[in-house]
Amino acid sequence: MSSSGEKLSQFWEGIQRKLLPGLEEELGELSEKQQQLISILEMIGIERSIKTVRGWPGRPVKDRGAIARAFVAKSVYEIGTTRQLLDRLRCDTRLRRLCGWERQSHMPSEATFSRAFAQFAEMKLPEVIHEELIKKYESPRLIGHISRDSTEIEARERAAKKAKKQKLPKRKRGRPKKGEERAKKVKPVTRLARQQEMTLEQMLDDLPRVCDSGSKLNSKGYPEFWSGYKLHLDVADGQIPISCILTSASLHDSQVALPLATMTARRVTNLYDLMDAAYDSQAIRDHSESLGHRPIIDYNNGNGRQKREFAPHEAQRFKERTAVERVIGRLKDEFGARMIRVRGAPKVMASLMFGVLALTADAILRLVS
Numbered sequence: 001m002s003s004s005g006e007k008l009s010q011f012w013e014g015i016q017r018k019l020l021p022g023l024e025e026e027l028g029e030l031s032e033k034q035q036q037l038i039s040i041l042e043m044i045g046i047e048r049s050i051k052t053v054r055g056w057p058g059r060p061v062k063d064r065g066a067i068a069r070a071f072v073a074k075s076v077y078e079i080g081t082t083r084q085l086l087d088r089l090r091c092d093t094r095l096r097r098l099c100g101w102e103r104q105s106h107m108p109s110e111a112t113f114s115r116a117f118a119q120f121a122e123m124k125l126p127e128v129i130h131e132e133l134i135k136k137y138e139s140p141r142l143i144g145h146i147s148r149d150s151t152e153i154e155a156r157e158r159a160a161k162k163a164k165k166q167k168l169p170k171r172k173r174g175r176p177k178k179g180e181e182r183a184k185k186v187k188p189v190t191r192l193a194r195q196q197e198m199t200l201e202q203m204l205d206d207l208p209r210v211c212d213s214g215s216k217l218n219s220k221g222y223p224e225f226w227s228g229y230k231l232h233l234d235v236a237d238g239q240i241p242i243s244c245i246l247t248s249a250s251l252h253d254s255q256v257a258l259p260l261a262t263m264t265a266r267r268v269t270n271l272y273d274l275m276d277a278a279y280d281s282q283a284i285r286d287h288s289e290s291l292g293h294r295p296i297i298d299y300n301n302g303n304g305r306q307k308r309e310f311a312p313h314e315a316q317r318f319k320e321r322t323a324v325e326r327v328i329g330r331l332k333d334e335f336g337a338r339m340i341r342v343r344g345a346p347k348v349m350a351s352l353m354f355g356v357l358a359l360t361a362d363a364i365l366r367l368v369s
Contacts, residue, residue, distance in 0.1 A: 009368050015039050027094050034094060036362065037076050041069055041098070043361040049129050066100030067108065067116045068125065073099060075355040080339040082113050121346045126353035127244075130360060134242055134267050137364050143236045143270040145317065146293075147324035148260060148279065150253050151332070152214060153246070153352065155228030157343040160210045162250070192283045195258045200266070203259035207247050209345040214249025228340075229348055232256045234264040235324040240363045241356050242268055246349040253278040258287050265291045272296055274321040327359070335359050 019042060024030055030038070047065030070085060073095060079085045089096045090104050101107050108116075120126065176182050195203050215225045230251060234243040243263040245256055257279050264270070273288045273295045280300040288295035296318050299308040310318060331337040335355035342351050 011043070015042060027097065030094075033077070034098070037073055037095075038098060039365055040076060040358050040361045041072060043365060044072065044129060044133065044357060046072060046125075046129055046357075047100075049125065049132075063100060064116055064119070067113060068120065070099045070113075071117065071120070071354050072358055075336045075358045078334070078336045078339065080336075081341050082110055082117070086110055086113065117342075117350065118347070121350035124346075124350070124353075126350055126357045130241075130244075130353060130357045131267065133357070133360060133364075134240075138236060138240060138242065138268050141268075143268050145237055145272045145274055145320045145323070146242065146261075146264055146268075146270045147235045147274045147321045148233070148257065149235075149276065149321075149324040149328065150230050150232040150256070151328045151337075152216065152224075152226045152249065153229040153231050153337065153340060153348065154226050155211050155340055155343065155348060157211050157228075159212045159227040159249075162212065191255050192258065192281060196283065196287070200259055200262045203262070204245070207245070207256065207259070208251055209246060210248050211343075211345070212248045212250045214251075229345065231337075231352060232260055233324055233327065234260055235327045236268065236270065237320065237323065238363060238367055239323050239327050239330070241327055241360050244353065244356055246345060246352065254281055254284060257281075257284045261287060261291060261293075265293075272317060272320075274318060276321070277301075327363075331355055331359055 015038070020030065020035060020038065023038065046068045050064045050068060070089065073079075074082075074085045077088070077095075079088060086107070089099065089101070089107060096102075096104070096107070171182060191206065194206070198206065209229075211228055213225060213227050214230060215223050218224050226249060228249050230247050230249050230253075232245045232247065232253065233241055236242050243260055245260055245263070247256060257275070261273065261284075271294060273293045275284070275295070275297045277298040277300040279297050285295045285297065296310070296314050298310075298318065301307050309315075331352075335358055337352055337355055340348055340351055342348055
């Protein structure tokens with residue numbers, strides 16, 4: 001067993017033998033959901049990443065560590081709004097004490113919760129902690145497959161209007177006059193072509209993140225529409241999210257493949273990149289190979305293209321791509337991704353990442369439980 005695996009086993013043993021029994025003596029018998037929350041909070045240690053400033057003049061800042069733990073609990077318990085979270089904390093003594101408040105009077109107001117969440121979103125707190133968690137437990141091991149896909153995120157905000165395409169002046173019919181030069185049509189440089197010359201930071205800055213309208217075909221082949229965003233994920237074997245990027249709903253999946261692959265390569269080492277037909281592009285295949293990976297991408301055989309199929313060994317490996325679909329399902333069904341009530345890309349990403357952070361900790365602990 002690797003050193004990280006030994007540390008993880010010792011960590012899980014400490015939770016089972018010391019932490020949970022000690023809390024049951026103080027709080028009484030714990031439910032399965034409460035034990036899950038305790039294990040996630042202990043593994044994440046989110047309060048250790050928040051600097052509490054003391055000794056400054058003026059009114060003291062409420063404990064941001066306890067508020068951050070409460071937002072993790074909000075994702076685990078699938079609580080929709082901050083107001084509902086506060087109501088649950090007031091009536092659920094165990095949950096309130098697990099977050100860090102002994103009495104109701106110690107809890108901050110809803111406005112303080114909202115300001116703290118805005119600060120967490122600005123400093124990208126859940127994203128930073130998620131990256132640290134991945135580098136600590138997943139970076140030391142060799143990952144076989146990284147599965148890549150995206151999912152729609154509905155938002156309660158008005159979709160931005162799409163900019164109208166500039167119409168080029170019509171060309172005159174017939175041959176040009178003697179000495180007349182006509183401008184040749186120049187194909188615009190695609191985002192994929194531009195990304196090949198960019199750094200990761202430049203690629204991320206180039207991606208649109210405004211709320212707009214998106215569409216996709218469902219499993220039955222019918223189009224579905226939504227207003228909001230799109231969350232792109234890279235998932236490792238064991239259903240562990242490695243990297244996440246939030247973009248506008250209208251952005252095609254292939255436009256995020258290069259920055260997502262580069263981000264994942266900085267965090268872990270893997271052998272195969274698995275993607276569906278939306279990523280069928282030679283530029284994406286070349287980038288994957290440049291990172292030392294073997295891309296297995298489903299072929300897009302539409303528009304009269306010659307039919308292409310996987311080799312038998314590739315078809316077998318491609319079955320592992322269901323890991324990302326299962327993670328998306330868990331994120332929406334168990335960690336609150338269907339109930340996004342904030343507005344603006346930074347806050348939407350923070351709300352989603354609290355769920356991704358909790359899901360990641362839970363998935364890693366499942367490997368040793």
